[in-house]
Structures are given as structure tokens and as C-alpha cells.
Amino acid sequence: MRNKDTSLLISNxxxxxxxxxxxxxxxxxxxxxxFAAMQVLVVRQDGxxxxxxxxxxxxxxxxxxxxxxxxxxxxxxxEARENIGKDxxxxxxxFEDNHNDLIYGNVERGLPxxxxxxxxxxxxxxxxxxxxxxREYIAAARVILDSDGQVEYARKALxxxxxxxxxxxxxxxxxxxxxxxQKAQEDVLFISRVQTFFWVITLxxxxxxxxxxxxxxxxxxxxxxxxxxxxxxxxKAQLDELERFTTIxxxxxxxxxxxxxxxxxxxxxxLEGKLDDKAQTYMDFISSGAHHMRGLVHGLHAYARIPAxxxxxxxxxxxxxxKQCLKLLAEEVEASxxxxxxQDLPVVVYNRQMIATVFEDLIGNAIKYRGAQNxxxxxxxxxxxxxxxxxxxxNGIGIDEKFFERIFTMFQRLHRKEDIEGTGLGLAIxxxxxxxxxxxxxVESELGLGSKFYFTVPxxx
Amino acid sequence: MIHxxxxxxxxxxxxxxxxxMDKTQFKNTLHHCCDGIEAxxxxxxxxxxxxxxxxxxxxxxxxxGHETLKWIKANDDLKDIPVGILTxxxxxxxxxxxxxxxxxxxxxxxxxFEDLQAVIxxxxxxxxxxxxxxxxx
Numbered sequence: 001m002r003n004k005d006t007s008l009l010i011s012n013x014x015x016x017x018x019x020x021x022x023x024x025x026x027x028x029x030x031x032x033x034x035f036a037a038m039q040v041l042v043v044r045q046d047g048x049x050x051x052x053x054x055x056x057x058x059x060x061x062x063x064x065x066x067x068x069x070x071x072x073x074x075x076x077x078x079e080a081r082e083n084i085g086k087d088x089x090x091x092x093x094x095f096e097d098n099h100n101d102l103i104y105g106n107v108e109r110g111l112p113x114x115x116x117x118x119x120x121x122x123x124x125x126x127x128x129x130x131x132x133x134x135r136e137y138i139a140a141a142r143v144i145l146d147s148d149g150q151v152e153y154a155r156k157a158l159x160x161x162x163x164x165x166x167x168x169x170x171x172x173x174x175x176x177x178x179x180x181x182q183k184a185q186e187d188v189l190f191i192s193r194v195q196t197f198f199w200v201i202t203l204x205x206x207x208x209x210x211x212x213x214x215x216x217x218x219x220x221x222x223x224x225x226x227x228x229x230x231x232x233x234x235x236k237a238q239l240d241e242l243e244r245f246t247t248i249x250x251x252x253x254x255x256x257x258x259x260x261x262x263x264x265x266x267x268x269x270x271l272e273g274k275l276d277d278k279a280q281t282y283m284d285f286i287s288s289g290a291h292h293m294r295g296l297v298h299g300l301h302a303y304a305r306i307p308a309x310x311x312x313x314x315x316x317x318x319x320x321x322x323k324q325c326l327k328l329l330a331e332e333v334e335a336s337x338x339x340x341x342x343q344d345l346p347v348v349v350y351n352r353q354m355i356a357t358v359f360e361d362l363i364g365n366a367i368k369y370r371g372a373q374n375x376x377x378x379x380x381x382x383x384x385x386x387x388x389x390x391x392x393x394x395n396g397i398g399i400d401e402k403f404f405e406r407i408f409t410m411f412q413r414l415h416r417k418e419d420i421e422g423t424g425l426g427l428a429i430x431x432x433x434x435x436x437x438x439x440x441x442x443v444e445s446e447l448g449l450g451s452k453f454y455f456t457v458p459x460x461x
Numbered sequence: 462m463i464h465x466x467x468x469x470x471x472x473x474x475x476x477x478x479x480x481x482m483d484k485t486q487f488k489n490t491l492h493h494c495c496d497g498i499e500a501x502x503x504x505x506x507x508x509x510x511x512x513x514x515x516x517x518x519x520x521x522x523x524x525x526g527h528e529t530l531k532w533i534k535a536n537d538d539l540k541d542i543p544v545g546i547l548t549x550x551x552x553x554x555x556x557x558x559x560x561x562x563x564x565x566x567x568x569x570x571x572x573x574f575e576d577l578q579a580v581i582x583x584x585x586x587x588x589x590x591x592x593x594x595x596x597x598x
Contacts, residue, residue, distance in 0.1 A: 288473075
């Protein structure tokens with residue numbers, strides 16, 4: 001058996017999926033069985049109704065035969081006799097057809113053949129047998145027809161009809177009808193019992209399912225939910241602690257750092273001119289190391305503070321932000337003789353401080369990683385559905401495509417410290433800020449031609 | 462005369478290591494390359510002398526230590542030069558990967574100069590004097 005995640009188990013033997021499949025299958029089976037049973041029974045009832053109808057009609061037809069026989073014999077005139085003769089013939093024929101159909105069945109009329117012992121006995125075994133009675137009755141009626149009104153010819157037959165018609169025949173026909181009705185009632189009762197039976201079975205199955213399947217299922221789900229909530233709380237607590245830790249650590253690191261930087265500067269000044277080459281090299285290494293560390297600590301501090309400052313969103317005019325950044329980077333812009341173009345940038349909902357950081361870093365990078373030709377930086381924005389896509393494009397040294405993802409990782413640098421200064425944190429911070437506001441950041445670039453840094457600002461943050 | 466190649470991107474660390482090696486007892490020439498790319502150029506250059514031992518840093522821009530190590534060990538001419546990893550990282554994954562790629566030695570950079578000297582002495586004692594390695598003529 002495959003190893004299953006315990007959260008999906010009802011018991012050791014049954015998984016959640018197997019459980020509800022089993023539950024649904026059982027109900028389906030019961031419903032289908034009941035449906036099938038009912039179909040069969042209903043069809044039987046149809047047959048029973050037809051039988052009752054026809055056998056009831058036989059009673060009427062038997063009396064009608066007697067009536068028309070009398071009318072036939074007492075009719076005056078050829079024409080009258082012919083007319084009544086037709087009625088009599090029709091009646092006899094129907095009587096006979098019905099009698100045959102009741103015994104042997106007729107598919108077109110929906111009549112089943114005899115299948116009840118008691119009724120069979122009435123027709124064939126009793127004394128007198130109804131079948132014999134009926135056949136003789138019909139034969140007598142036909143004799144009367146043949147007689148064409150001649151009394152002598154028809155006398156016996158007529159007598160037979162008078163003797164049996166309203167009496168024995170009718171009684172037997174009645175008995176048959178009653179028996180059919182009784183049987184039909186019994187069948188209805190049977191159907192009712194079958195219904196009750198299935199109802200009870202369904203109740204039992206539902207109860208069993210509820211107790212053995214759904215209760216454990218629900219309990220398992222509740223346990224799973226509780227576990228998820230617990231884990232989420234735990235993770236959140238750990239994240240909070242991590243953020244606090246990073247903030248405090250980067251904060252506490254600044255104090256000894258200030259001492260090192262401060263005093264090495266003082267030392268440098270104090271020993272100016274008094275150091276040999278080697279000692280001077282040592283001093284330089286100390287200074288540059290301390291400065292580098294300061295950059296890192298500041299970067300870490302900024303990175304750690306990003307989630308905490310999430311709440312302060314406002315409407316920010318990006319044009320103003322870019323203007324501010326350029327003022328901040330005035331020295332670098334001057335030194336690089338960069339031409340920076342931007343126009344009609346939109347107003348977005350963002351944390352003012354953070355979007356300034358993003359642009360500072362992206363523009364700063366464009367200046368830092370410039371190439372030989374005159375640096376041109378283009379800052380633009382375009383709309384995609386409801387989001388804004390910002391782009392900072394430069395014509396600098398570009399980036400090899402295999403590094404497109406790496407550069408956004410903390411401390412990943414592509415150049416030596418000596419060639420281009422940097423702490424490797426800038427883009428990691430940009431990424432964190434952009435993603436915190438629900439956007440994405442990516443780069444398109446070609447070595448030697450320049451880079452385009454894109455980031456999105458969604459409409460709803 | 463032992464030739465040692467140091468592949469290290471940080472100027473300060475390179476400087477300190479050179480000082481530590483100068484203070485040890487064995488005669489050596491130390492050549493310094495700043496990253497994997499420079500090292501490749503140096504090692505492939507016929508003019509330069511083949512190093513007897515390579516000290517390799519892991520965190521370098523452009524081509525990092527792991528990639529450089531793999532490249533050295535894949536090169537028929539160079540694969541039997543012992544390579545010692547000298548890095549700030551004490552991450553298990555780095556150690557595992559280094560040995561997997563046939564590094565001979567893994568040292569976490571010590572913080573004090575004294576400790577650095579001790580490390581250099583060990584390297585000197587074992588790898589450069591005691592262990593006899595087949596050399597290509």
C-alpha cells in the first residue's frame with residue numbers, strides 16, 4: 001500500500017477519498033435497487049389494472065349477451081333482427097376475445113397471462129369451471145344467432161342463457177374480478193412494504209455512514225485545520241522573531257562599527273606621514289574593511305526594516321520621487337555626466353520611502369555600471385491591464401543572461417570590489433520592496449549594450 | 462622551491478596570506494589571481510610555472526570557487542595538483558561539494574593572524590613536505 005499522508009486518512013485502512021467513494025457508492029446502490037424494484041412493481045400494477053378493467057367488462061358483456069339474445073328472439077321483422085343480430089355478434093365476439101386474452105394474455109392490450117393459482121382454479125379446476133361455463137355460454141349465444149329467430153331451434157340455447165347468465169356465470173365472473181382486485185390490493189401493500197424496507201435500509205446506511213465515515217472524516221478535517229493553523233502561527237512567530245533579530249543585530253553592530261571607523265580615521269590622521277609602506281597598507285585595509293562593513297550593515301538594516309514599514313501606503317507622484325532621487329545622487333550624476341530622461345510618470349499607491357529606495361538603487365546602479373559611451377538613462381512607465389510597469393533603462397555594460405536571476409539574491413555580485421564598489425544588497429532590497437507591494441521585478445539586458453530593469457505596481461495592493 | 466597559486470578575490474585576505482607564508486619556514490613563490498577567470502588564464506599559459514599547490518577561495522565574482530575547482534579537476538594537465546579550499550564559509554553544503562569535486566583540503570579562514578600562520582604551517586608540513594605526489598615531468 002502506498003504511503004499516504006496521514007491527514008488524508010479516516011482510519012488506518014481507509015483514506016478520505018476511499019471513505020466518501022464508499023459512502024456515495026452505497027447510497028447509489030440502494031437507490032438503484034429501489035428504483036429497479038419499483039419499476040418492476042409498477043409495470044405489474046399496470047397489468048393488474050388492465051385485467052381488472054377487462055374482467056369487470058366481462059360481467060357487463062355476459063348480461064348484454066343475455067339481453068340481446070332475448071331481443072333477437074323477440075324482434076319483429078327481418079331488418080330489426082339483422083340490426084340486433086349485429087349487436088349480439090359484436091358482444092359475443094368481444095366476450096370471447098376478452099375471455100381468451102384474460103387467460104392467455106395479450107401483449108398489445110397489456111394483459112398478462114393467468115399466473116394466479118386461485119384464479120386458475122376458478123377457471124379450470126372448480127366445479128363448475130368458469131372456462132367451461134363461458135365457452136358453453138358463447139356457444140349457446142352463437143346458436144341463437146344461427147337460429148335466425150326460429151324459436152324451436154334456439155329454445156335450448158336460450159334456456160341455457162337464462163339459467164346461467166344472471167346467476168352462475170355472473171357469480172363466477174364477479175368472483176374473478178374480486179380476486180383480481182384483492183390481488184392488486186395485496187400488490188400495493190407489497191409495494192408499500194418494499195418502500196418501507198428500502199427507507200429503513202437507507203436510514204441504517206446513512207446512520208452507519210454518519211457514524212463510521214463522516215464523523216471520523218470531520219474529526220480528521222478539524223484536526224488538520226487545527227494543525228495548519230498551529231503551524232501557520234508558529235511560522236509567523238518565527239518570522240517575527242527573525243525580523244526582530246535582524247533589526248536588532250544590524251542595529252547593535254553599528255556601535256562597534258562606529259568605533260572602528262571613527263578611531264581608524266583618527267589613527268590615520270594621527271599617523272599621517274609617520275608610517276612605512278607596509279603599516280600604511282595595514283591602515284588602508286582597516287579603513288576599507290570598516291567602510292565595507294558599514295555598507296553591509298546599513299543594507300541589512302534596510303532589508304530587515306522592509307516588512308515592518310509595510311503599513312504606510314499613500315498616493316505618490318513618481319515624477320517627484322525621481323526628481324528627489326536625482327537630487328540625492330547629484331554628485332554621481334555630475335561625475336558620470338549622465339543624461340537622465342523621464343516624463344509623465346504616473347501617481348501610484350506605495351510606501352513613499354520605499355519607492356524612493358527602489359529608484360535610488362536602480363538609477364544608482366545604472367550610473368555605477370556604465371560603459372565607455374555617454375550614459376543615457378531612460379525612466380518610463382506603461383500600463384498593462386490594471387497594473388503599472390516601470391522601466392529604468394541604461395546603455396551601460398549590460399548583464400550576462402545567466403546572471404539574470406542571481407543578481408537579485410543577497411550578496412551576489414558580478415564584479416570585483418576593486419573594479420566597481422558595492423555590497424550586493426541593493427537589488428535584493430529592491431526585490432523585497434517590490435514583492436511586498438505585490439509586484440515583480442526583472443531585468444532584460446545584453447552584454448555591452450545596456451540593461452532594462454522592470455518592476456510592476458499592481459492596482460490593488 | 463614550492464610554487465603556490467592563490468586564487469582569492471579579496472585584496473586584504475591575499476595580503477595577509479602572503480605575509481603569513483613569508484613568515485613560515487619554507488621557500489615558496491606565491492602567485493595571486495583574483496578570480497577563476499584570471500586563474501584559468503594563468504594555468505593555461507605555457508610561460509607560467511605550474512603550481513605545486515593551489516589555495517582556492519569559494520566566494521568570488523564571475524566564476525566562483527566550486528566552478529574553478531571543477532574546471533581544474535577536469536583538466537588532464539592540472540588535475541593532480543592538490544587544491545586546498547580556503548574560505549569564510551563553514552556551510553556543510555560547501556564542504557560537501559568541495560570534497561565531492563576532489564578538493565584535498567578544506568580550511569575555514571581563521572580570524573586572527575596567529576591562527577592563519579598555524580594553518581599555513583600545517584599546509585607546509587603536510588601537503589608540501591610530507592605527501593609525495595606524482596609529478597608530471
